[in-house]
Amino acid sequence: MNDIRRGDAMLTDWRGAAQRFEAAVAGAVLGQEPIIRLVTIAVFARGHVLLEGDVGVGKTTLLRAVARAMGGAYERVEGTVDMMPTDLVYHTYLAEDGRPRVEPGPVLRSSEDLAIFFFNEINRARPQVHALLLRLMAERSLTAFNREYRFPQLQVFADRNRVEREETFELPAAARDRFLMEIGMEAPRDPATRRTLAFDPRFHDTDGLIGGIPTAILDPVRLGGIASAIQHGVRASEAIEAYVVALWEALVRPQTAGIRLPGIDDMAGLVQGGASPRGVAALVRAARVRAWLEERDWLVPEDIRAVFVPVMAHRIFLEPIHELRRAEIVPALCRSVFETVPAP
Numbered sequence: 001m002n003d004i005r006r007g008d009a010m011l012t013d014w015r016g017a018a019q020r021f022e023a024a025v026a027g028a029v030l031g032q033e034p035i036i037r038l039v040t041i042a043v044f045a046r047g048h049v050l051l052e053g054d055v056g057v058g059k060t061t062l063l064r065a066v067a068r069a070m071g072g073a074y075e076r077v078e079g080t081v082d083m084m085p086t087d088l089v090y091h092t093y094l095a096e097d098g099r100p101r102v103e104p105g106p107v108l109r110s111s112e113d114l115a116i117f118f119f120n121e122i123n124r125a126r127p128q129v130h131a132l133l134l135r136l137m138a139e140r141s142l143t144a145f146n147r148e149y150r151f152p153q154l155q156v157f158a159d160r161n162r163v164e165r166e167e168t169f170e171l172p173a174a175a176r177d178r179f180l181m182e183i184g185m186e187a188p189r190d191p192a193t194r195r196t197l198a199f200d201p202r203f204h205d206t207d208g209l210i211g212g213i214p215t216a217i218l219d220p221v222r223l224g225g226i227a228s229a230i231q232h233g234v235r236a237s238e239a240i241e242a243y244v245v246a247l248w249e250a251l252v253r254p255q256t257a258g259i260r261l262p263g264i265d266d267m268a269g270l271v272q273g274g275a276s277p278r279g280v281a282a283l284v285r286a287a288r289v290r291a292w293l294e295e296r297d298w299l300v301p302e303d304i305r306a307v308f309v310p311v312m313a314h315r316i317f318l319e320p321i322h323e324l325r326r327a328e329i330v331p332a333l334c335r336s337v338f339e340t341v342p343a344p
């Protein structure tokens with residue numbers, strides 16, 4: 001078999017694994033197929049994910065299900081206001097012999113095999129902790145105990161609830177683009193799913209639910225190679241390239257693209273920045289994975305549109321007076337961008 005055929009066969013095998021992975025997660029987390037698809041895209045794009053939503057909509061359950069179905073070394077911490085950055089790296093205690101001991105903390109416990117680091121309730125931790133986490137996400141390395149640790153397989157999942165505002169700390173806006181995606185999660189609307197969630201005891205016992213998921217469906221050690229093969233294997237036509245650049249342009253300069261939003265007089269000053277080349281590269285990366293999951297080796301406009309909001313919305317900086325209405329303005333802006341820019 002030549003190299004291209006071998007590469008194709010590998011991509012097809014891995015697509016099967018991706019489908020089994022999605023099915024395993026969907027078996028435990030009901031009515032969230034679009035969110036599970038986005039998380040799968042992030043896994044194969046090797047990007048970090050922030051999940052945001054109301055209290056008790058299943059964010060933790062989804063991320064635990066993903067960690068279990070994926071396999072590999074996994075650590076989870078819970079954000080608290082008194083957490084220190086060093087709590088992630090080591091902890092000290094007095095041993096039975098009365099002597100102080102130092103043990104690796106959650107980031108170092110599995111050493112360099114760490115595949116998934118799950119940060120629960122990230123907005124309860126203070127900025128010093130965010131700073132360490134964001135550096136770990138950007139560089140996938142950490143210096144401790146006089147040496148550098150590298151985490152080539154590391155993927156960070158974090159969640160934050162949208163409701164809580166007391167004693168919480170927002171992530172710095174400029175650092176949020178370390179997350180490939182920010183995904184909003186809501187409870188399923190379908191009445192039958194709601195009834196099952198309310199009455200079926202399987203969904204009241206999270207540990208039992210997670211324990212029933214098949215494990216280690218994806219091999220984290222090989223994910224980097226497959227992610228690279230997807231990025232090289234999915235083609236973009238000139239028309240698609242022009243489409244992405246036009247969307248980007250319209251997002252950054254909506255007024256020039258002829259976009260008007262209700263209640264905003266100064267469209268020219270609305271977007272202050274943030275949709276950077278790094279952001280658009282992330283968009284294309286995620287779109288290519290979507291195309292691959294849809295069994296194509298070329299991009300279509302729908303691949304771009306399907307990942308546009310979760311990849312781009314958190315990277316846009318608005319004029320400060322509009323930030324309070326961000327949750328309403330940014331989706332409306334994205335919708336207008338799609339309506340204004342003709343798809344090829």
Ligand SMILES: Nc1ncnc2c1ncn2[C@@H]1O[C@H](COP(=O)(O)OP(=O)(O)OP(=O)(O)O)[C@@H](O)[C@H]1O
Pocket residue numbers: 028029030031032053054055056057058059060061062160161188197203204205206209
């Ligand atoms: N879509 C769903 N599918 C399966 N279980 C669900 C779903 N939504 C909620 N649950 C169940 O509801 C309970 C609460 O879920 P979970 O702790 O994951 O919510 P959360 O969004 O992380 O909440 P918090 O913001 O308080 O941390 C769990 O027992 C979970 O099994």
